[in-house]
Amino acid sequence: xxxxxxxxxxxxxxxxxxxxxxxxxxxxxxxxxxxxxxxxxxxxxxxxxxxxxxxxxxxxxxxxxxxxxxxxxxxxxxxxxxxxxxxxxxxxxxxxxxxxxxxxxxxxxxxxxxxxxxxxxxxxxxxxxxxxxxxxxxxxxxxxxxxxxxxxxxxxxxxxxxxxxxxxxxxxxxxxxxxxxxxxxxxxxxxxxxxxxxxxxxxxxxxxxxxxxxxxxxxxxxxxxxxxxxxxxxxxxxxxxxxxxxxxxxxxxxxxxxxxxxxxxxxxxxxxxxxxxxxxxxxxxxxxxxxxxxxxxxxxxxxxxxxxxxxxxxxxxxxxxxxxxxxxxxxxxxxxxxxxxxxxxxxxxxxxxxxxxxxxxxxxxxxxxxxxxxxxxx
Amino acid sequence: xxxxxxxxxxxxxxxxxxxxxxxxxxxxxxxxxxxxxxxxxxxxxxxxxxxxxxxxxxxxxxxxxxxxxxxxxxxxxxxxxxxxxxxxxxxxxxxxxxxxxxxxxxxxxxxxxxxxxxxxxxxxxxxxxxxxxxxxxxxxxxxxxxxxxxxxxxxxxxxxxxxxxxxxxxxxxxxxxxxxxxxxxxxxxxxxxxxxxxxxxxxxxxxxxxxxxxxxxxxxxxxxxxxxxxxxxxxxxxxxxxxxxxxxxxxxxxxxxxxxxxxxxxxxxxxxxxxxxxxxxxxxxxxxxxxxxxxxxxxxxxxxxxxxxxxxxxxxxxxxxxxxxxxxxxxxxxxxxxxxxxxxxxxxxxxxxxxxxxxxxxxxxxxxxxxxxxxxxxxxxxxxxxxxxxxxx
Numbered sequence: 001x002x003x004x005x006x007x008x009x010x011x012x013x014x015x016x017x018x019x020x021x022x023x024x025x026x027x028x029x030x031x032x033x034x035x036x037x038x039x040x041x042x043x044x045x046x047x048x049x050x051x052x053x054x055x056x057x058x059x060x061x062x063x064x065x066x067x068x069x070x071x072x073x074x075x076x077x078x079x080x081x082x083x084x085x086x087x088x089x090x091x092x093x094x095x096x097x098x099x100x101x102x103x104x105x106x107x108x109x110x111x112x113x114x115x116x117x118x119x120x121x122x123x124x125x126x127x128x129x130x131x132x133x134x135x136x137x138x139x140x141x142x143x144x145x146x147x148x149x150x151x152x153x154x155x156x157x158x159x160x161x162x163x164x165x166x167x168x169x170x171x172x173x174x175x176x177x178x179x180x181x182x183x184x185x186x187x188x189x190x191x192x193x194x195x196x197x198x199x200x201x202x203x204x205x206x207x208x209x210x211x212x213x214x215x216x217x218x219x220x221x222x223x224x225x226x227x228x229x230x231x232x233x234x235x236x237x238x239x240x241x242x243x244x245x246x247x248x249x250x251x252x253x254x255x256x257x258x259x260x261x262x263x264x265x266x267x268x269x270x271x272x273x274x275x276x277x278x279x280x281x282x283x284x285x286x287x288x289x290x291x292x293x294x295x296x297x298x299x300x301x302x303x304x305x306x307x308x309x310x311x312x313x314x315x316x317x318x319x320x321x322x323x324x325x326x327x328x329x330x331x332x333x334x335x336x337x338x339x340x341x342x343x344x345x346x347x348x349x350x351x352x353x354x355x356x357x358x359x360x361x362x363x364x365x366x367x368x369x370x371x372x373x374x375x376x377x378x
Numbered sequence: 379x380x381x382x383x384x385x386x387x388x389x390x391x392x393x394x395x396x397x398x399x400x401x402x403x404x405x406x407x408x409x410x411x412x413x414x415x416x417x418x419x420x421x422x423x424x425x426x427x428x429x430x431x432x433x434x435x436x437x438x439x440x441x442x443x444x445x446x447x448x449x450x451x452x453x454x455x456x457x458x459x460x461x462x463x464x465x466x467x468x469x470x471x472x473x474x475x476x477x478x479x480x481x482x483x484x485x486x487x488x489x490x491x492x493x494x495x496x497x498x499x500x501x502x503x504x505x506x507x508x509x510x511x512x513x514x515x516x517x518x519x520x521x522x523x524x525x526x527x528x529x530x531x532x533x534x535x536x537x538x539x540x541x542x543x544x545x546x547x548x549x550x551x552x553x554x555x556x557x558x559x560x561x562x563x564x565x566x567x568x569x570x571x572x573x574x575x576x577x578x579x580x581x582x583x584x585x586x587x588x589x590x591x592x593x594x595x596x597x598x599x600x601x602x603x604x605x606x607x608x609x610x611x612x613x614x615x616x617x618x619x620x621x622x623x624x625x626x627x628x629x630x631x632x633x634x635x636x637x638x639x640x641x642x643x644x645x646x647x648x649x650x651x652x653x654x655x656x657x658x659x660x661x662x663x664x665x666x667x668x669x670x671x672x673x674x675x676x677x678x679x680x681x682x683x684x685x686x687x688x689x690x691x692x693x694x695x696x697x698x699x700x701x702x703x704x705x706x707x708x709x710x711x712x713x714x715x716x717x718x719x720x721x722x723x724x725x726x727x728x729x730x731x732x733x734x735x736x737x738x739x740x741x742x743x744x745x746x747x748x749x750x751x752x753x754x755x756x757x758x759x760x761x762x763x764x765x766x767x768x769x770x771x
Contacts, residue, residue, distance in 0.1 A: 197398030200751050202708030205726075205743045206402075212734055213406045216414070296555045300712050303557040305731030318555070325561050351558050358553030366549075 036371035043367020049360035057155040147320070147349050154315035158357075161225065161316070162294040165232040166287050172233070173240020174283065178271050180241065181248025181279075192245065195238035204297055207231045211301070211308060221310050228308050232294065243286055247279035254278070281372040285365050292361030294318075295354050302326075317357070321350035381762070388758050392751060397470070399747050403740055404469045408462065410736065416452050418482055418736050427452070476500045478741045485735035487728040491608055491720075499741040503722060505608060507745065508615030509591065510710060510721035513644075514749075516637050517706075518699075520645040521652060526688075526695055528649075529656025533664060534683055544657075548650035556709050560643045560716040564588055567639055591617065591636060591719045592629070602626060609720045640717045648706045652698050659694040663687045693764050700757030704750045722746070 037043050180191040210231035218227050252275060260270050299318030301308055303326055309319060324346045416427040425435045433444040453459050457468055480496040481488050532541035567588045586594050595601035604612050604624050611620040621630035663669065664687055672686050710723035722742050729738035
C-alpha cells in the first residue's frame, strides 16, 4: 500500500526532503534561495567576485604590514635605502647598478616618477608586485606607493567600513521601522516624520557636514574611522526604516501574525519571531546594494579634499581611487617636459577595484531580489 | 479635493520638515568648538579665543593663566552664553530671515572666487544658484529622455539584447565613481576635440574648451560687463538666458556646450535607478487587463505601448524622480569641481579645504536641502496632476 503524497504546494526544485522528515523551514528556505540564485548567471558572477574580495580581505589580515607602516605608507626617498617599518617598496635607477634589496624595482633614470606595472614582471616571484606608483609631489623627492599593497590592505578597511555602516544602519532601521509599522498611529507618524527630515538632506552632504564639524574633536586612526562610520550611519538609517516599515505594514496583516496574537503572544514576541524575520528580504537587497555604494561615497568625500583618514594615502579603495584621480593633474604637469608614459595604471587599478566591487554587489543584489521575492520567480 | 487645496496642504507639511532640518544643522553647529564660531565671525586673532590665556597676552601681571575678558565679551556678543533654547530660536529666526552669516574672506573658497570683502553668504549663494539650477534642469532633461524610452523598450523586449544592454548600462552607471567618470570624460573630450597630447600640454586651449563655465577671458576688456567680477552673470544669473538677453549668441551657445558633458555624466549616474523602475512598472502594466483588451481590439502594438501603457510609466518616473532627487543633487559638488563650473556645488567643494568656511558649508547644505524639499513638492503636485486618485483619496 502506498501512502499518498501530502496535499499542498509541490516542493520547489532543489528542496531535498531528508529521510528523517521535512527539513527545518529556515534551512529549506535558504536552500531554495540558493537554488534560485544559482539559476541567475549575473548574480553568480557577482557572488564569485564578492567572495573573492572577502577572501582577499581575510588574506590581507595576515599581511605583515603593521599599522605603523600604514601611517607612513611606503614613502621611500628615491635612491634611498628602505626605511624600517616600510620595506614594501624601494626603487633604484637601473642604469646605476643592480638591485640593492629583494623588494626593489627598477626605474628609468629619465622617467623617475613611475614604476610601471609591466616593468616588474621579473619580480612576480620575489615579492609583492607594485602595480604602479603615485608621485604626489613634483619637483622634490619622489614618493612611491605600492598600489598592490594599498589595494590589498584596503580590502579589509573598505569592506569593514562598508559592512559596519550598512549593518548598523540596517539594525537601527529594523528596530525603528518594525515599531513604526506595527504600532501605527502617532508612533508611526512621529518616526516617519523624523526620517523624512533626514531623507531631505542630500546624504553625502550630511556626512560631509558632520565630519567637517566634528573632525576637530577626534584624532588618531580609530577615532576618525569611528566618526566616519557614525556620520554614515546617521545618514543611512532612514532609508532602512522606510523600507522596513513598508514591509511590516504588509506583514502585520498576515494570518500567522493574527494567529499568534490570538493565542496571546506579547507584542515583543510577535515582532521578534514573526514580523521582523518576514520583513527581512528587502533589507537584504538594499543592504547588499549599499555596501557597494559606500566606497564610492568615501571616494567622493576624499576627492573633495576631506581629510577623513589620518594620512592622505590611507589604503581604502575609494580614497585611493579619489587620490589617484585627483593626482592626475599633478602627474601630467610633472611629465610636461620630456616624454613619459601616461600613468594609466594608477587610475585604472583602484578604479577597477571600486567599480568591480560595486557592480558585483549590484548583480548579487539584483539576483537576491529575484530569488527572495516569490512574485518575481516566474 | 481641488488642486490648489492639495498644493496648500502639501506645502503646510513642509514646515515641520524645514524646522527639523534646521534643528539638525543647529545641533551640528552647536557641537563646534566655541573658538571656531568666534574665528568665523570675528576673524583670527593674535590672542587665542580661550577663556584662560597666559597672563602676558591680556596685559596682566603674573606668569599663570588669566581670565580672557575679550573671550567672554565676544561670547556674550554672539549670544553663545544664552540657554540652548534661546540660541535655537535665534538661529531659526536668522535662518528664516536669510541672515546666514558672511563669507570668511580668509578661507580658500573666498580666494578661489576672489571674494575680497565679507559678502553675506546668501548673496553669494544667490549668484551661483541659477547656474546649478540650469545644470540640474539640463541633466533632468537628459535623464528623462534616456530613462523613459529605454525603460519602456527593455520591458517590451524583456531579456533581449536591448534589455541586457540597458541593464548593464544602469548597473555600471551606479558603480562608477562620479569623480572618476567626470575626469575621464573631461580628458576624453580634450583628446577628441583635438588636444591630442593632453599628457604633455596640460594648459592647452583645448583643455579650457571644456574646463570652466566660461572660456577664459585673457584681458579684462574681453569679458562682457554682464559677467561680473565673481563670474556671476546679470540680470538673472542664468548664464544662457543672460547671454541671450544681451544678444551674445556665441557665449550663450558656449555656456550650453560646456554644460552638456557634465550633465551627461550626472545623468549617467542617476539614470540607473529610474530606468529599472520604469522597466518594472512597465512589465506590470503590460500584464494588465486593459492592455489585453486593447490588443484584442486590434490596436497596433506600438500604439498599445506608447499610449495605453506609456502614460503609466510616466507616473512612476515622476515618483522615482522625487525619491532619487536627493542623491542626484548630492553629486553636484564633485561634478562642478571636476569641470570647474561656477555653481553652488563648486562653492561647497572649495569651502572644505584646506581651511573650512563653515558659513558656506552650512549655507550650501541648507540650500541643497531646500532644493530637494521644493523638488519633492513639485513632484508630488505633478503626481497628483498625472494621477487624480492621489488627491481624491
